[in-house]
Amino acid sequence: MKPNILTIHDLFQKERRYTVPLYQRSYVWNRQDQWQPLWEDIERQAEDCLSAPPKFTARRSHFLGAIVLNVEKIVGGDVARSEVIDGQQHITTLQLFLAALRDYAILIGSSHAGKLQRLTTNEDEKPDSEGRFKVWPTNADRDVFEAVVTSQSPSGVMHALGATSADAMPRVAGAYMFFSDAVREFIGSDSDTLEAKDHRIFGLLQALRTALQLVVIELEASDDPQVIFETLNARGQPLLPSDLIRNYVFLQASNNDDLDTDELYNQFWRDFDDRRLETIIDGEDRFWHVLERQGRLTRPRIDLFMFHYLAMKTERDLNIGQLYREFRDWRDETPEPVQTFLADLRAHSRIFADIIAPTAHDRPATFARRLKSLDTTAYPVFMYLMALPRSYLPVATRDQILEDLESWMVRRLVCQLTNKNYNRFFLQLLSAIKKASSATELAVAVRTELTRSTDPTLKWPDDDEFRRGWLSRPMYVKSRPDRSNMLLNALEQKIRTSKNETVVLGGSLTVEHYLPQKGALSDYPFPDPMPKNAMDANDTLESCRARLIHTMGNLTLLTQELNSSVSNGPFPRKVRRSLRTATCVSTRGFAEARWRPGRKLTFCAAAKNSSNPHAPFGPFPAAATDDFAHLKSIEVK
Numbered sequence: 001m002k003p004n005i006l007t008i009h010d011l012f013q014k015e016r017r018y019t020v021p022l023y024q025r026s027y028v029w030n031r032q033d034q035w036q037p038l039w040e041d042i043e044r045q046a047e048d049c050l051s052a053p054p055k056f057t058a059r060r061s062h063f064l065g066a067i068v069l070n071v072e073k074i075v076g077g078d079v080a081r082s083e084v085i086d087g088q089q090h091i092t093t094l095q096l097f098l099a100a101l102r103d104y105a106i107l108i109g110s111s112h113a114g115k116l117q118r119l120t121t122n123e124d125e126k127p128d129s130e131g132r133f134k135v136w137p138t139n140a141d142r143d144v145f146e147a148v149v150t151s152q153s154p155s156g157v158m159h160a161l162g163a164t165s166a167d168a169m170p171r172v173a174g175a176y177m178f179f180s181d182a183v184r185e186f187i188g189s190d191s192d193t194l195e196a197k198d199h200r201i202f203g204l205l206q207a208l209r210t211a212l213q214l215v216v217i218e219l220e221a222s223d224d225p226q227v228i229f230e231t232l233n234a235r236g237q238p239l240l241p242s243d244l245i246r247n248y249v250f251l252q253a254s255n256n257d258d259l260d261t262d263e264l265y266n267q268f269w270r271d272f273d274d275r276r277l278e279t280i281i282d283g284e285d286r287f288w289h290v291l292e293r294q295g296r297l298t299r300p301r302i303d304l305f306m307f308h309y310l311a312m313k314t315e316r317d318l319n320i321g322q323l324y325r326e327f328r329d330w331r332d333e334t335p336e337p338v339q340t341f342l343a344d345l346r347a348h349s350r351i352f353a354d355i356i357a358p359t360a361h362d363r364p365a366t367f368a369r370r371l372k373s374l375d376t377t378a379y380p381v382f383m384y385l386m387a388l389p390r391s392y393l394p395v396a397t398r399d400q401i402l403e404d405l406e407s408w409m410v411r412r413l414v415c416q417l418t419n420k421n422y423n424r425f426f427l428q429l430l431s432a433i434k435k436a437s438s439a440t441e442l443a444v445a446v447r448t449e450l451t452r453s454t455d456p457t458l459k460w461p462d463d464d465e466f467r468r469g470w471l472s473r474p475m476y477v478k479s480r481p482d483r484s485n486m487l488l489n490a491l492e493q494k495i496r497t498s499k500n501e502t503v504v505l506g507g508s509l510t511v512e513h514y515l516p517q518k519g520a521l522s523d524y525p526f527p528d529p530m531p532k533n534a535m536d537a538n539d540t541l542e543s544c545r546a547r548l549i550h551t552m553g554n555l556t557l558l559t560q561e562l563n564s565s566v567s568n569g570p571f572p573r574k575v576r577r578s579l580r581t582a583t584c585v586s587t588r589g590f591a592e593a594r595w596r597p598g599r600k601l602t603f604c605a606a607a608k609n610s611s612n613p614h615a616p617f618g619p620f621p622a623a624a625t626d627d628f629a630h631l632k633s634i635e636v637k
Contacts, residue, residue: 002218009209012119012134017081019136020088026140027172029089032296035175039182045207058211065090066215079122079131095135099149100179105201112201144172154180241323242302253338268342305352312380315431317423351386363399373486374409377423381430397439401446408450411461415469421457474550484511488557509557
């Protein structure tokens with residue numbers, strides 16, 4: 001086998017066909033797991049190139065993966081051909097990206113259109129032959145692939161496939177549509193000049209030329225392609241990035257005669273391997289190997305810790321798929337002795353363990369539990385704050401900073417503002433925190449960063465915007481019920497007083513809709529009239545109810561057993577059972593208010609009562625106040 005490192009540009013600039021054999025599976029990559037991460041890699045490298053004039057070269061190369069090719073003999077005047085033994089998903093996706101970029105460049109009249117045409121077409125081949133395609137996928141995908149790369153635009157693709165939406169398309173077409181949208185957003189708005197757009201396309205081309213690389217392995221005559229294919233695709237347990245990091249660090253240590261690697265391992269690393277859980281989670285009893293979901297990825301805790309630790313140290317927007325390489329580059333540039341590094345890593349691992357699996361009930365533990373539902377990238381900031389000595393950052397100041405961070409994230413969640421720029425924002429915030437010379441200055445720096453922008457991508461919503469979001473934005477989503485659960489838990493904790501029994505609210509409580517998702521109209525008629533501030537201009541009664549039914553005012557917490565017993569039944573039954581058995585003060589208070597109008601509620605919502613004895617107060621949420629834990633307040637009429 002002959003391995004070579006080639007850029008994407010080098011791979012496709014030659015007159016060559018890459019054909020996928022029949023025995024390989026069809027195209028299966030999707031947006032969440034592959035297209036979006038690949039685009040983020042491309043976008044990051046393009047921005048890096050554009051920020052480094054005059055050479056416009058990225059700071060470091062970026063490895064996308066490996067492909068294995070079986071080079072075939074040239075027959076007659078045919079174009080050179082290689083059979084793709086492994087990596088067909090990669091090579092097909094890259095060609096679809098290039099087709100999308102080429103089509104947009106042609107559309108706007110870019111000076112780079114010809115270069116992109118050469119990366120997607122073997123120009124010496126006949127225009128109507130299969131040989132003109134750089135990549136020729138497996139049989140099941142060929143018709144769709146040909147239609148996509150020859151249709152010249154997203155609208156042309158939809159017309160060629162007879163599709164009414166991108167969601168209904170085969171995945172090959174879906175990839176093209178995704179990259180078309182991504183390219184348009186990256187290059188700029190319609191109002192930008194052609195020169196500005198051309199410059200952005202140039203950045204993408206430079207990334208393809210100088211930064212984005214593949215390891216291309218070409219088989220030799222003595223290699224058996226089938227054996228190679230079976231070996232590459234055999235089942236096995238891949239090494240985690242943290243495994244590679246451990247090996248790298250302890251190899252460094254072993255090269256130092258003054259260090260005892262066994263002692264270093266026992267003192268600083270053994271906990272990563274030996275710490276066990278009392279209760280097994282999904283078949284895993286090793287604490288650091290439990291899988292955790294963060295964003296679109298699910299990773300072992302140890303890899304997430306290494307990722308956030310490295311981001312905290314470097315203040316860089318890292319790619320977790322390249323974690324080992326990012327770590328190695330950082331350590332190569334860091335003069336810190338290995339034992340000092342391991343001691344620091346161990347100290348921060350204890351902090352991260354308390355963050356990822358909190359057991360206490362103080363403010364940091366509460367923030368950690370809510371952070372898991374918020375699912376943001378604030379972990380490097382949180383970990384850094386928790387590592388500061390209390391002599392420098394008093395508990396009261398620390399807790400105030402956490403409350404500010406929580407308010408910023410929760411308000412943005414409720415207002416359903418984008419989290420697209422969170423990675424960079426929290427790294428900027430971390431940088432500002434590190435520059436502070438005192439606790440007071442640190443707290444001011446955090447609040448300054450949180451209030452710095454009025455742009456929707458970063459702003460801290462004010463009371464009026466938050467109130468509108470709370471009243472009208474659906475918060476309950478089947479795929480993430482933990483978020484509305486988290487908000488309801490926060491409300492419950494805030495309204496409980498010393499007169500209430502002590503209850504630790506946990507995962508046993510589930511979200512229940514007062515007005516059920518599947519309730520009968522005879523049991524739950526529309527209020528007549530619907531409260532004015534519940535209706536949007538274009539609302540019907542049906543659309544208003546559909547929108548408001550998942551807002552916070554229509555939600556409460558019940559035990560799973562109580563939830564199941566009252567789920568879609570008439571409202572009076574919910575009231576009676578809630579009065580008798582509900583754990584939450586908020587739930588009991590709402591039920592009690594059903595029979596005692598005029599009571600001031602600080603925890604629930606109401607709508608106009610109906611003459612129907614089964615009618616609820618309805619899914620009409622109430623006003624929000626400044627403190628996110630006092631989110632509902634209405635005078636029951």
